Amino acid sequence: MTITPTDADPPMNDRVLVLFSGGQDSTACLAWALDRYAWVETVGFDYGQRHSVELQARRTLRRSIAAAFPAWRGRLGPDHRINLRSFGAVAASALTEDRAIEMTERGLPSTFVPGRNLVFLVYAAALADRRGLTGLIGGMCETDFSGYPDCRRETLDALQTALNLGMERDFRIETPLMRLTKAQTWGLAKSLGGEALIDLTVRDSHTCYTGERTPHDWGAGCGVCPACDLRARGWREWVAAGRPDRPDEPTP
């Protein structure tokens, strides 16, 4: 599946790959990328998540975004799925087996999958190399989540250096949500795609750690797991503030 961009293609630095899980954060990242880059491909990882509903949400969201935003439709390139079940088997956690979601003795939630973002980005970079893409865009955030160490910008800077040394490339790992709260991520989505993007994110994205799709004003989910709790609190905070826009900022 190697492609070599031709003269008619967007320049390499305008061609990016979004790590797209089908959740609220990666939906905002996809919109952010479509707003600023000429060619945007998506990648999703199957690492044995307990709920394939997350992977189905990806397909629905891509279709909804293409239908609602004609200006973005022509920029949305193919979707890629990568099977990482062998990694999931090694790194089993509460997301991939039936364990309670709780804090472990290390101070990390049991939903932490060790090294997950590192593995995702190595695979994403290998795919990007073959596809002639230079930006790797992910929804990693160090503001208000559980302190996953592989979401920190310092970790990603080190990985970017390693990828560029190891692949003789000039990849950029871009993290537009790194310094945003969940409420500010809703604002960023609104500033990129208006209430239409908010509506389809609420309707079609899936953040919940369980497979439940019970409807709420902030989206579908069980309503009680840590991911639902965080998403609901961010939504309420954003709504209480009057659903403000969040103008785009230079990304770390």
Ligand code: ZN
């Ligand atoms: Zn939930």
